[in-house]
Amino acid sequence: MARSVTTRRKMINTALAWGIGLLIFFPILWTILTSFKTEAQAIANPPIFLNFDWTLENYAVVQERSDYMKFLWNSVIIAGGSTILGIIIAVPAAWSMAFVPSKATKDILLWMLSTKMLPAVGVLYPIYLLFVELGLLDSRAGLVIVMMLINLPIIVWMLYTYFKEIPGEILEAARMDGAELKEEILYVLTPMAVPGIASTILLNFILAWNEAFWTLNLTAVDAAPLTAFIASYSSPEGLFYAKLSAASTMAIAPILILGWFSQKQLVRGLTFGAVK
Amino acid sequence: MGRIVLEKVTKSFGATEVIPPLDLTIEDGEFTVFVGPSGCGKSTLLRLIAGLEDVSSGQISIDGQDATIVPPAKRGLAMVFQSYALYPHMSVRKNIAFPLRMAKLDQAEIDKRVASAASVLNLSDYLDRRPGQLSGGQRQRVAIGRAIVREPAAFLFDEPLSNLDAALRVGMRLEISELHERLKTTMIYVTHDQVEAMTMADKIVVLRAGNIEQVGSPLELYHTPRNQFVAGFIGSPKMNFIAGDEAAKHGAASIGIRPEHITVSDDGGPWSGVVSVSEHLGSDTFFHIHDTGLADTITVRADGEVGFRHGDRVHLTPRDDVIHRFDRNGLRIA
Amino acid sequence: MATQHSRSAARLMMAPAVFLLLVWMLVPLSLTLIFSFKKFLPLRGDQIESGWDWVTFFPSLDWVGFANYSRFVTSSSFWPAVSTTLLIVGGVLIITVCLGILLAILLDQPMWGQGVVRILVIAPFFVMPTVSALVWKNMFLDPNNGLFSHLWRAFGAEPISFLSEAAMPSIILIVSWQWLPFATLILLTAIQSLDSEQLEAAEMDGAPVLKRFWFIVLPHLSRAITIVILIQTIFLLAIFAEIFVTTGGAFGTRTLSYLIFQRVLESQNVGLGSAGGVYAIILANIVALLLMRVVGKNLDA
Numbered sequence: 001m002a003r004s005v006t007t008r009r010k011m012i013n014t015a016l017a018w019g020i021g022l023l024i025f026f027p028i029l030w031t032i033l034t035s036f037k038t039e040a041q042a043i044a045n046p047p048i049f050l051n052f053d054w055t056l057e058n059y060a061v062v063q064e065r066s067d068y069m070k071f072l073w074n075s076v077i078i079a080g081g082s083t084i085l086g087i088i089i090a091v092p093a094a095w096s097m098a099f100v101p102s103k104a105t106k107d108i109l110l111w112m113l114s115t116k117m118l119p120a121v122g123v124l125y126p127i128y129l130l131f132v133e134l135g136l137l138d139s140r141a142g143l144v145i146v147m148m149l150i151n152l153p154i155i156v157w158m159l160y161t162y163f164k165e166i167p168g169e170i171l172e173a174a175r176m177d178g179a180e181l182k183e184e185i186l187y188v189l190t191p192m193a194v195p196g197i198a199s200t201i202l203l204n205f206i207l208a209w210n211e212a213f214w215t216l217n218l219t220a221v222d223a224a225p226l227t228a229f230i231a232s233y234s235s236p237e238g239l240f241y242a243k244l245s246a247a248s249t250m251a252i253a254p255i256l257i258l259g260w261f262s263q264k265q266l267v268r269g270l271t272f273g274a275v276k
Numbered sequence: 277m278g279r280i281v282l283e284k285v286t287k288s289f290g291a292t293e294v295i296p297p298l299d300l301t302i303e304d305g306e307f308t309v310f311v312g313p314s315g316c317g318k319s320t321l322l323r324l325i326a327g328l329e330d331v332s333s334g335q336i337s338i339d340g341q342d343a344t345i346v347p348p349a350k351r352g353l354a355m356v357f358q359s360y361a362l363y364p365h366m367s368v369r370k371n372i373a374f375p376l377r378m379a380k381l382d383q384a385e386i387d388k389r390v391a392s393a394a395s396v397l398n399l400s401d402y403l404d405r406r407p408g409q410l411s412g413g414q415r416q417r418v419a420i421g422r423a424i425v426r427e428p429a430a431f432l433f434d435e436p437l438s439n440l441d442a443a444l445r446v447g448m449r450l451e452i453s454e455l456h457e458r459l460k461t462t463m464i465y466v467t468h469d470q471v472e473a474m475t476m477a478d479k480i481v482v483l484r485a486g487n488i489e490q491v492g493s494p495l496e497l498y499h500t501p502r503n504q505f506v507a508g509f510i511g512s513p514k515m516n517f518i519a520g521d522e523a524a525k526h527g528a529a530s531i532g533i534r535p536e537h538i539t540v541s542d543d544g545g546p547w548s549g550v551v552s553v554s555e556h557l558g559s560d561t562f563f564h565i566h567d568t569g570l571a572d573t574i575t576v577r578a579d580g581e582v583g584f585r586h587g588d589r590v591h592l593t594p595r596d597d598v599i600h601r602f603d604r605n606g607l608r609i610a
Numbered sequence: 611m612a613t614q615h616s617r618s619a620a621r622l623m624m625a626p627a628v629f630l631l632l633v634w635m636l637v638p639l640s641l642t643l644i645f646s647f648k649k650f651l652p653l654r655g656d657q658i659e660s661g662w663d664w665v666t667f668f669p670s671l672d673w674v675g676f677a678n679y680s681r682f683v684t685s686s687s688f689w690p691a692v693s694t695t696l697l698i699v700g701g702v703l704i705i706t707v708c709l710g711i712l713l714a715i716l717l718d719q720p721m722w723g724q725g726v727v728r729i730l731v732i733a734p735f736f737v738m739p740t741v742s743a744l745v746w747k748n749m750f751l752d753p754n755n756g757l758f759s760h761l762w763r764a765f766g767a768e769p770i771s772f773l774s775e776a777a778m779p780s781i782i783l784i785v786s787w788q789w790l791p792f793a794t795l796i797l798l799t800a801i802q803s804l805d806s807e808q809l810e811a812a813e814m815d816g817a818p819v820l821k822r823f824w825f826i827v828l829p830h831l832s833r834a835i836t837i838v839i840l841i842q843t844i845f846l847l848a849i850f851a852e853i854f855v856t857t858g859g860a861f862g863t864r865t866l867s868y869l870i871f872q873r874v875l876e877s878q879n880v881g882l883g884s885a886g887g888v889y890a891i892i893l894a895n896i897v898a899l900l901l902m903r904v905v906g907k908n909l910d911a
Contacts, residue, residue: 030745047757124874170361175347216850227738
């Protein structure tokens with residue numbers, strides 16, 4: 001818009017947008033605030049917003065009682081491991097589809113996407129059986145593999161759309177300049193692809209971190225990540241709002257922060273490049 | 277050194293043959309221009325020479341060595357791309373040095389060559405900038421710089437000026453010509469613009485649908501086009517073609533006469549018609565004449581001072597000695 | 611670029627990804643298909659052996675033809691599950707798309723602190739489903755201590771037990787809250803790609819604001835809206851944690867996916883659940899085909 005907007009209109013926009021934004025964000029804000037209250041203050045009526053006695057006690061209790069670190073560590077390994085593994089497998093595939101396309105490329109891409117659409121519940125029992133058979137039930141390795149597989153189509157697609165934006169002529173120029181395949185990848189392709197790969201990693205880490213079907217159904221104790229840890233709070237015991245809030249805050253804080261960094265690339269990843 | 281010979285080279289994409297068997301020799305030091313309408317296969321031909329596409333059959337040799345299956349990196353050719361294809365993450369200095377780094381030259385030699393290329397191309401002040409911070413003309417020069425530092429056997433240009441505005445294009449055209457005068461290296465230049473072809477080339481190769489229609493110097497092509505296609509493609513404005521009785525008078529299926537070889541006047545000549553549009557360029561004026569009974573429109577070049585207007589009836593006199601005659605197949609009748 | 615050498619290298623580089631996904635798709639799918647034609651009740655003594663059994667289509671289990679398929683659709687829980695699923699998917703889609711469009715337009719307007727508002731609006735998308743379900747269930751919808759109950763009381767109304775007495779609206783609220791950011795973000799991106807000259811041209815042509823929205827903005831968004839609807843449909847058909855944590859499928863919130871989950875893992879009727887799974891796969895594939903048409907078109911561009 002190459003036109004100046006009246007300050008009045010801008011003020012109305014601002015007020016409206018902030019109001020709605022805060023309303024949408026409120027459940028998260030409330031959870032974070034509650035995590036610093038005592039249990040009694042957490043359920044007070046009328047609710048207390050800010051003038052309560054700030055305490056870190058809930059965090060301490062949650063950590064002590066539930067071995068929070070173990071769940072956190074499982075989440076990190078499952079989300080991180082599946083993302084790294086997925087990237088290693090997807091980069092060559094996406095590279096070849098973007099730069100050496102054949103008639104089948106489009107079909108392969110769409111077919112990959114279709115595997116992502118497979119309803120998990122439809123294959124739940126076979127996977128469960130296979131996990132029992134292979135001794136993968138409640139193991140981090142098993143979940144890393146499953147997470148990698150369910151996110152692989154998204155990883156390939158995101159990388160493909162990023163690679164596609166690197167003009168082919170630049171790679172040809174590198175070839176004309178005497179670069180071997182190895183040098184071409186090292187000096188030209190990689191530096192240009194790094195931003196795309198980074199945002200792919202970020203989004204897939206988030207998706208894997210939040211995944212709550214396989215993590216709930218294929219883990220029990222040893223490999224349970226934060227999603228399962230939180231679900232264990234679903235049967236209440238006495239006053240537990242503040243502790244629930246503390247546990248929730250710890251589970252979502254890392255992802256909220258990562259998510260804010262990735263919001264620009266989010267759209268492309270979530271729509272398989274169809275909206276940029 | 278840079279003598280490039282193509283023997284019976286063909287290229288097919290799947291079932292479509294884009295280059296039927298083709299022979300061509302490009303002599304060392306020659307400035308050769310491939311010209312033709314879009315889709316004529318000129319870029320494909322260049323990419324075959326570069327090694328960026330495999331030939332389907334036939335042989336390409338560079339300086340007597342068979343290069344048909346040699347990868348592009350090893351052919352000793354340098355290429356300037358239409359989009360310039362600069363490495364966006366590298367400074368101008370690093371862009372120009374890249375081929376030398378790939379050739380594993382020592383740093384002192386690299387610095388020396390980059391500096392000399394930069395001074396030749398007026399880039400010395402921009403060496404530490406990124407391509408994104410340069411104007412179109414400067415990017416073009418960086419791309420050329422990256423090509424010349426390698427001292428290649430031949431330069432390949434793929435429509436290098438098509439992304440520049442008109443004024444810059446004329447300037448760069450001159451610069452590339454001067455570069456060729458100085459380096460005396462073989463250059464192969466692809467364009468769809470016949471003006472570029474005429475002004476720069478030692479040798480023009482006119483292509484249509486993968487076939488070579490004619491090879492020759494600009495003036496050969498202008499004076500003795502081998503067929504109607506070349507006659508129509510070379511020269512601006514286009515040659516007028518007249519079929520029917522008027523052509524039969526000359527013993528041909530059709531005749532061609534260039535706009536500059538027709539005189540326009542208001543007092544008599546063998547042909548006549550009505551002025552439809554007159555384009556005044558100052559030095560020249562082009563008249564588009566309708567209702568001649570010969571062709572839809574006859575284009576005529578006249579002196580800038582001649583001032584006919586829309587609707588005026590005028591008379592045309594062609595120069596009989598420069599009428600081109602073509603047979604039914606469009607081939608020149610000698 | 612497209613030389614023989616690079617072609618074969620390309621195939622090799624694609625192979626691992628293609629192979630893994632092929633296995634991941636075919637093996638479980640064929641197992642589900644086999645089980646759907648079998649009587650398989652692990653709790654009643656139906657056992658399968660390791661190894662050879664798997665390759666010979668589990669001879670220890672009896673083939674029952676289409677019995678599971680007909681039982682699944684004739685069971686009394688089938689049609690309620692279908693209508694619940696449709697209600698949730700439809701309700702969430704309407705809410706998120708309509709609010710998403712309005713919100714996207716609002717966020718596209720000039721304002722102070724646009725970046726911060728954007729972050730606030732997107733945040734719910736990053737909250738893991740179990741957390742959002744639990745937070746809503748306890749801290750907002752709880753009949754005694756939830757914020758909604760406090761709010762009800764403040765207006766003199768008697769708070770209800772939202773998740774049992776108004777279970778469906780509550781679930782739709784929770785899921786909409788989670789997916790509104792997704793819709794907003796994608797529609798906002800699409801709006802920002804609208805050429806402002808188009809709007810200015812329409813303004814020159816004398817189109818008032820509402821007409822400009824109707825004839826320029828909305829058609830421009832139609833592709834993005836289609837994508838939002840299709841992608842959300844696929845994910846919404848599969849929502850699990852939100853129901854698992856809040857109602858456990860009770861109070862009329864049992865969706866098709868949840869019904870299948872219960873058949874397979876809770877009542878351990880694998881044959882019946884697998885038949886349901888096949889239905890779910892077919893349903894998802896219909897939506898997926900539509901989605902891929904839209905996405906595939908984009909590939910050619």
